[in-house]
Amino acid sequence: MTSKTILNDTHRALGAKMVDFGGWDMPIHYGSQIEEHHQVRRDAGMFDVSHMTVVDLRGGQVRPFLRRLVANSVDKLLKPGKALYTCMLNAQGGVIDDLIVYYLAEDWFRLVVNAATRDKDLAWIVAQAEPFGIGVAERPELSMIAVQGPTARERVLGLLGDADAARTGKLVKFSAAELPGTAFGDLFVARTGYTGEDGFEIVVPEAHAVALWNALLEAGVKPAGLGARDTLRLEAGMNLYGQDMDESVTPYEAALGWTVALDEGRAFNGRDALERQQRDGVPRQMIGLVMDEKGVLRHGQKVLTAQGEGEILSGTFSPTIGKAIAFARVPAGDVSGGVRVDIRGREVPVRVARFPFVRDGAAL
């Protein structure tokens, strides 16, 4: 059974081409994926991300629970509203999912996890939470709209009352505010995103989601599909769960070492395995690739290095750079001289590049 967000009819009325995405009927584009991509880089676009899973954790022991659940340290979250990107790991250090943790109050943290991993995530979280006696509540009645791009913030602020706009305008990156009783109901606005652009992710009650979407449209924010979301996030050097990492991969093998905090005395799931890997050496690495030749790097293509074979994880055509870009997982070792990629039987030399590939709307 395919799930639909409350905006499904709205997408169709806007001419969206719909596809199945992890069991959800979602817009891949509204005409041109590349135009939507540029719209977000140059102005402002919005994405229906209501398929993502919002989970509220409540109780006195939430922080101790999160210290165990995730590999980054929630003790970095000092001010209510602050957010943290992290992975939750299994005992082997494999990534169960990546997620954002929002600290709202000492007895209330909010998680936003991926849609495709919803069932296993909830089962894992509930099982792990049991000894801590906390409440785990999914919030399926909440929708989510990501508004992204250099003009996204001002366009959103224009829809809010003066006091709310002032508060929201002051949000620093990677933090959120609750805005109760707006014209669109009780909102939760976070200065986060998955495009490399500034903007907000807005959690809105389902009953108000269509009105908010239409108001944004009226304010000049154009709809963008999951296709553009994918090319934008890859340009921004952001991982996609299931493609760039999964339970067979540790954060160190997925270029997510920066999200791991080996802080003193904190026993989190997977820590032993990570420390072992640090000690013995990480066998694989995730690298960024840019292809100067024509063609497109794609998931599953074989990558040849001096140390052995690897494969393309996420690969696409970068509309901003005008070349193919990709993540690849390859054996550890020096690849600064470049690698070769097998594209339909042809071995094409490909440059190893730092990522993000694009920052502030421009190629790096």
Next chain:
Amino acid sequence: MSEIPGDLKFLKSHEWARVEGDGKVTIGISDHAQGLLGDLVYVELPAVGDSIEAGNACAVVESVKAASDVYAPVSGTVTAVNAALADKPETINEDAYGEGWLFVVEASEPDQLNDMLGPDDYAELLEDDGH
């Protein structure tokens, strides 16, 4: 979806062929095919002088989403390729039956064209695909 021109013939795999006044055959992909692929970003064409064989892959069109082989509807020798597509592959999205043509073949076995679908049969095929 744009109107399917009446002078085209089609393969089930969504290539089109048009017999020009000089007997040569222009090949492209259908408007339906470009719609399925989405924004095209790269086209790999045969070279002028190449021999191609009906039913074999002889070009590649790549969109952001996928790479797709283009099959030759007729055998023959390539006499021209649409070099403008190298810089503007999106021309195929904009005008699949006109400026977005791929290459031209001097057909060695013109009868092969008779095996292709007419515009009405192709339109019916698309409907049967169940939209």
